[in-house]
Amino acid sequence: MTQFDKRNASMMMDLYEMTMANGYFHKNEKIENVVFDVFYRKNPDQGGYSIFAGLEQIIEYVENLHFADDDIEYFRSLNLFSDEFLEYLRDFHFSGDIYAFPEGTVMYQNEPIITIVAPLIDAQLIETAVLAQINHQSLIATKASRIVRAAGGRAVSDFGARRAHNLDAAVYGARAAYIGGVVSTATVLAGKQFGIPVSGTMAHSWVMYYKDEYEAFCNYAHKYPDQVVLLVDTYDVLRSGIPNAIKLSKEVLEPIGKRLKGIRLDSGDLAYLSKKVRQMLDDAGLTDCKIIVSNSLDEYTIKSILDQGGRIDGFGVGERLITAKSDPVFGAVYKISAVRENGVFEPRIKVSETVEKITNPGLKDVYRIYSENGQAIADLLALRGEQIDMTDSYRYVDPEKPWKNRHFVNCTAKSLQQLVVKDGKRVGEKPSLESVRDYVKQQLTTEIWVEEQRFENPHKHYLDMTPDYYEMKMNLLYKTRNN
Numbered sequence: 001m002t003q004f005d006k007r008n009a010s011m012m013m014d015l016y017e018m019t020m021a022n023g024y025f026h027k028n029e030k031i032e033n034v035v036f037d038v039f040y041r042k043n044p045d046q047g048g049y050s051i052f053a054g055l056e057q058i059i060e061y062v063e064n065l066h067f068a069d070d071d072i073e074y075f076r077s078l079n080l081f082s083d084e085f086l087e088y089l090r091d092f093h094f095s096g097d098i099y100a101f102p103e104g105t106v107m108y109q110n111e112p113i114i115t116i117v118a119p120l121i122d123a124q125l126i127e128t129a130v131l132a133q134i135n136h137q138s139l140i141a142t143k144a145s146r147i148v149r150a151a152g153g154r155a156v157s158d159f160g161a162r163r164a165h166n167l168d169a170a171v172y173g174a175r176a177a178y179i180g181g182v183v184s185t186a187t188v189l190a191g192k193q194f195g196i197p198v199s200g201t202m203a204h205s206w207v208m209y210y211k212d213e214y215e216a217f218c219n220y221a222h223k224y225p226d227q228v229v230l231l232v233d234t235y236d237v238l239r240s241g242i243p244n245a246i247k248l249s250k251e252v253l254e255p256i257g258k259r260l261k262g263i264r265l266d267s268g269d270l271a272y273l274s275k276k277v278r279q280m281l282d283d284a285g286l287t288d289c290k291i292i293v294s295n296s297l298d299e300y301t302i303k304s305i306l307d308q309g310g311r312i313d314g315f316g317v318g319e320r321l322i323t324a325k326s327d328p329v330f331g332a333v334y335k336i337s338a339v340r341e342n343g344v345f346e347p348r349i350k351v352s353e354t355v356e357k358i359t360n361p362g363l364k365d366v367y368r369i370y371s372e373n374g375q376a377i378a379d380l381l382a383l384r385g386e387q388i389d390m391t392d393s394y395r396y397v398d399p400e401k402p403w404k405n406r407h408f409v410n411c412t413a414k415s416l417q418q419l420v421v422k423d424g425k426r427v428g429e430k431p432s433l434e435s436v437r438d439y440v441k442q443q444l445t446t447e448i449w450v451e452e453q454r455f456e457n458p459h460k461h462y463l464d465m466t467p468d469y470y471e472m473k474m475n476l477l478y479k480t481r482n483n
Ligand SMILES: Nc1ncnc2c1ncn2[C@@H]1O[C@H](COP(=O)(O)OP(=O)(O)OP(=O)(O)O)[C@@H](O)[C@H]1O
Pocket: 266, 267, 268, 269, 270, 271, 272, 294, 295, 296, 297, 301, 304, 305, 308
């Protein structure tokens, strides 16, 4: 086994987490549990929503968190940590609780998507690993969801592995892209590891290896007569690729009762070429032959190509999906929001001159409010355990315009966070990847306003506060500023 295979993911942290943990370990007074929230401040690509992905890997990570002998020896070599602390690490396990939105939840800015309630050292040590998972997978799931939306019901397949930022980004990116709505991946390891359907066509090298294009097509068709998707742009799409594809269909496939499944275009003007190709295929009776396109696609190029009348059945999307190229940083952060003192959680707030950077303090609940017809109209922060009674008209506060009094009438409220880890162990069944993906689709088709899903100037989802929560936050702000 190589070093690469046996790395311990528990070591995936920033050094300061360990130096702080060592410091806390040597503090004299007893430290009680603390609360950390994970939230983000901006949707990628100036979008109106994001998709929460990566929770499953966080649960696996906290359940398996441990330090092996060689990890401890490495820490010792840094000459930063006491022997007592290093001994303590030997039996260390994460012992806290984690509340989180179900994976696949449509999420918005500034709401706690994950809340960790744990001993201070436990909560501090997992910061980077938790953020890295959420920031990567939520970014790619959100990008995939946008690309799938642009494709308007046509299949999108992940072609990204070769352009990914190395292997983990390819494999977990494929998982996230599947959650976001792509139908398959070309990445075999992701297919094996997560059960994602795999699919693929052929590379230019196949066509170029043979002396001529037709010979290359014939060799493929003899091997895989039921799934022939021919790459037709190696020499000349309209003069050579498509005529050879039609010839293959007539001379090789049809005589054995098979159909040409598809062709792939990977260069040139994809709108123009797809229209021409459709006409040629239809004229040859190949109306069922699908047109697949690829080449540096994303939601913007896909939308443009379809707006130009491109006759396309499926998209292969690589680099701009797997790297979320147009806006490649998902800025989720990990902030302390309460500290237990004498058995009570005391809220903490980060005050900033930048209003968006003022945190939401305390242990809290997040509700999604649905109108009578099931549309998600706002999210609501409440004090943890506060009663939300929607039977009457419900008053709430828009924190951006607190002078405005608004009411929900005939609405229902759903609590979004669920306990997923208790005392360091998973609670409940692991949801299947398929069910996470279905959940995304269900929300986007039935609950989330299309106005929030459009690419240009999407509506901003309201994040409101109950009057009691708002009052607690304002009092704390006032107290903190005047200390
Ligand atoms: N009709 C179209 N409208 C908008 N964008 C398009 C259209 N056709 C192709 N594109 C996009 O334009 C870009 C063209 O990129 P590029 O110049 O690399 O392709 P190319 O000219 O086909 O060359 P190559 O053969 O090197 O891939 C790609 O992002 C592609 O998806």
